[in-house]
Amino acid sequence: MAWLGQTDLGASRDEQRVGPGPIAGALDDRSFDRVVLLNNYPEGEAAHFATWLGKRTGGHPSLEIRPVDLPSPVDYSAIYKAAVEAIETVRTDHGPRVELTFHLSPGTPAMASVWLLLAKARYDAHLIDSSREHGVRDVEVPFEISAEFIPDILRASDRRIAGLAASTPPDTPNEAGIIGRSAAMQVVLDRAHSVAPRSVPVLIEGESGTGKELLARVIHASSPRRDREMVTINCGAIPDNLVESTLFGHVKGAFTGADRSKRGLFQSADGSTLLLDEVGELPPEAQVKLLRVLQEGEVTPVGSTAAQMVDVRMIAATNRTLVNEAASGSFRSDLYYRLAVAVLTLPPLREREGDLGLLIDHFLAKVNADQRDHDPGWRDRRLSPDARNLLLRHPWPGNVRELENTLTRAVIWCTGEVIRQVEMSEAFQNGLPTNGEMILDRPLSNGLDLRELQADVARHYLERALDEAVGNKSKAAKLVGLPSYQTFSNWLQKYGVES
Numbered sequence: 001m002a003w004l005g006q007t008d009l010g011a012s013r014d015e016q017r018v019g020p021g022p023i024a025g026a027l028d029d030r031s032f033d034r035v036v037l038l039n040n041y042p043e044g045e046a047a048h049f050a051t052w053l054g055k056r057t058g059g060h061p062s063l064e065i066r067p068v069d070l071p072s073p074v075d076y077s078a079i080y081k082a083a084v085e086a087i088e089t090v091r092t093d094h095g096p097r098v099e100l101t102f103h104l105s106p107g108t109p110a111m112a113s114v115w116l117l118l119a120k121a122r123y124d125a126h127l128i129d130s131s132r133e134h135g136v137r138d139v140e141v142p143f144e145i146s147a148e149f150i151p152d153i154l155r156a157s158d159r160r161i162a163g164l165a166a167s168t169p170p171d172t173p174n175e176a177g178i179i180g181r182s183a184a185m186q187v188v189l190d191r192a193h194s195v196a197p198r199s200v201p202v203l204i205e206g207e208s209g210t211g212k213e214l215l216a217r218v219i220h221a222s223s224p225r226r227d228r229e230m231v232t233i234n235c236g237a238i239p240d241n242l243v244e245s246t247l248f249g250h251v252k253g254a255f256t257g258a259d260r261s262k263r264g265l266f267q268s269a270d271g272s273t274l275l276l277d278e279v280g281e282l283p284p285e286a287q288v289k290l291l292r293v294l295q296e297g298e299v300t301p302v303g304s305t306a307a308q309m310v311d312v313r314m315i316a317a318t319n320r321t322l323v324n325e326a327a328s329g330s331f332r333s334d335l336y337y338r339l340a341v342a343v344l345t346l347p348p349l350r351e352r353e354g355d356l357g358l359l360i361d362h363f364l365a366k367v368n369a370d371q372r373d374h375d376p377g378w379r380d381r382r383l384s385p386d387a388r389n390l391l392l393r394h395p396w397p398g399n400v401r402e403l404e405n406t407l408t409r410a411v412i413w414c415t416g417e418v419i420r421q422v423e424m425s426e427a428f429q430n431g432l433p434t435n436g437e438m439i440l441d442r443p444l445s446n447g448l449d450l451r452e453l454q455a456d457v458a459r460h461y462l463e464r465a466l467d468e469a470v471g472n473k474s475k476a477a478k479l480v481g482l483p484s485y486q487t488f489s490n491w492l493q494k495y496g497v498e499s
Contacts, residue, residue, distance in 0.1 A: 001086060001100060001115075002026075003107030004039040004046060004065065012052035020056075022105035022130045027057055029136040030128075032101065034062040034094075036086055040070040074110040083114055087123060100125035104139060122354075178214055179362045180355040184347040188215070195342040196222035201294065201314040203279075203339045205321065206346030209401030212317040213277060215346060220273040225313055228272035231265050236281035243286040245302050248293075254303025266299045270310045279316035279339065280325055287332045294338040314339070349396045349403065356403075360391055363404045367411045381411045387424035393453075394428075455495055462488075462497045 002023055011021030020028060023037065039046040046065050053063065068082040091098055102115040102125050116139075119125040127139035178189065195202055196219045204212045213232065220230040238246050245254070249264030265274060276282075282290065293299050294314065298307040316339045323340070325331035349356060360383070368380040383391070387410075396402055410419050410427035461480050465488075469475035477488035492498075 001036045001083075001090070002038070002103035002105075003111045004037045004041060004049065005106030008106055009041065009045055009049055012049040019132050022103060024053060024056055025130045026103055026128060026136050027053075029130075030101075034090070035064070036090060037063075037065045038068050038082055038086055039065050040068045040073060043067060073108045076110055076114060079111050079114045080118075083111075083118060084122075087118065102127055104129045105131070178211060178218060179358050180352060181358065182347075182352040182355045184352050185355065188344055188346060189218070191342070191344055192219050193222055195219065195344075197224065199223075199225075199313050200341040201316070201339050202342045202344060203322065204315065204317040204344050204346065206317075206319065207348050207397075207399055208319045209399035210346040210348060211400050212319075212346060213275065215344065216273070216275045216315045216317060219315060220275075220313075223273065223313065225272050230273040230275060231269035232275040232277060233265055234277045236278040240283050243283060244289060247286065248289060248299045248301055250302035251304045254301070258303070261301070264299065264301065266293060266310050266312055267308065269312045271312075273313040273315060276314070276316045278318055280318040280320040280322060280331055284332070287335050291332065291335045291338060294335075349399045356392060356396075359400060359403055360388065360407065363407045364411070366404075367408050371411065379417050381414050381417060381419050383424070384418050384420050386421040387419045389452075390421055390424045393449075458491065458495045459497055462491060462495060466497070 005022060007018060008021040008023045010018040011024060015021075019025075023035075027035070037046075046067070050063060050065055066082075066086055068078075070078050070082070072078075087100065090100070100119075100123060102119050104112040104115055104127055115125075116127065119127050128136055129139050130136040178185070180186075180189075192215060202216075202219060204215055206212050216232075217230060220226060233246065235243070244250075245258075245262070245264065247264050247266060249262055249267055250258050252258060252261045276290075289300075293310070293312075296307070297311070298309050300307045322331055322336050326333040326336040349359075364381070364383065368378070371378045372380075391403070391406075398405075406427050410424050413427060414420075414423050462476075465476035465479040466473075468479060473488050474485045477483070477485055480488075482488045482491065
């Protein structure tokens with residue numbers, strides 16, 4: 001994949017003077033199954049180039065020239081959009097595992113910059129460049145460089161990219177709460193805003209830490225009930241013998257210790273919204289009463305026979321899949337269908353492509369701001385490239401909550417202004433996971449570096465072998481299946497492990 005450049009067009013008109021040009025030079029040097037060229041020149045010039053290239057290569061089996069209308073050849077936003085559309089078309093045609101090569105030489109420096117950013121931050125692509133002096137070469141850019149500079153380059157080059165991808169208009173209630181511009185979050189937020197004005201029950205599903213309560217607050221803040229405070233309760237935190245009293249209230253003398261009447265959460269939420277978090281934890285008896293509230297719009301306090309009318313907007317949240325729970329009989333199916341009028345499923349962080357970097361920056365700024373409020377002499381912490389890479393490679397089983405807590409610990413424990421990799425590693429709650437899930441199920445959307453992953457594994461076991469063998473390299477070699485002392489020493493040197 002490449003942009004059609006001025007040198008390439010010149011080569012098609014006078015190859016003897018100009019030379020073959022970057023694109024033809026690359027095709028002379030390497031074999032590709034498909035060639036996709038993005039063109040912002042007049043159609044006639046591109047057609048002439050295609051004819052010349054076809055004669056020169058004997059007719060490439062799959063040459064496509066995609067016309068692109070750019071406001072300017074240095075408009076990063078338009079270049080980015082056109083490149084992504086072309087890449088996604090190729091991935092649709094050939095599958096997500098297609099091997100991509102981006103040619104940096106043709107086109108403007110802005111076009112080359114976008115190819116580089118996409119190769120290192122979004123797609124696992126090879127990079128090449130070419131010149132008459134040096135021919136065609138592979139371009140290796142360390143991932144650490146992209147992790148350090150991509151956010152700044154994107155912000156400085158063209159803020160329209162962020163504007164086009166922003167999750168909601170600036171004046172919407174979720175702006176201060178939910179950070180994200182991924183397609184997965186867009187779907188959820190659009191549906192949340194659609195259902196917010198209506199009083200129908202909403203069921204929010206999602207893994208722990210994905211922000212279910214935050215989404216419920218977005219719905220409430222966008223609803224006609226926003227002038228009254230939303231009431232929230234974690235159903236899993238209520239003792240079984242107090243569930244009904246907590247939800248529906250009780251009258252004096254209803255049970256031992258009930259020395260006065262008490263309003264339940266439904267009465268407190270009258271005219272507002274009630275969030276039942278972890279609703280799947282409710283015992284069967286409470287499920288029956290909750291079903292009646294949804295059917296009749298009234299509650300009966302424990303110990304009373306008089307029902308009270310309530311006007312409550314119900315939002316339920318769970319980290320379970322309630323439809324499966326209902327099918328298995330562990331949750332009432334009739335209650336499930338009452339709650340699941342509108343079902344919103346929050347995606348886990350590993351599936352929110354493009355959001356992780358935004359969240360890292362957001363939480364780091366938030367923690368720094370909190371510290372400044374309590375410490376006038378506070379100096380803001382920032383992430384080193386390798387520390388940021390560690391965050392980008394982590395699978396985040398605890399999702400957004402785990403990310404925020406991890407960054408908070410890293411900021412507090414860091415003694416300097418830069419959070420290094422070692423300090424970032426220590427900030428993980430139980431150390432970095434070393435099980436199969438950490439190695440085999442890492443997200444690919446944030447730029448997995450397979451060679452670095454292999455190096456991490458090698459360093460981990462080389463160091464452990466040295467420790468267990470008390471520095472004896474022959475014994476350590478046997479522990480990790482290497483044939484000799486010398487081979488083990490070579491591995492130590494290769495992966496930078498001190499003996």
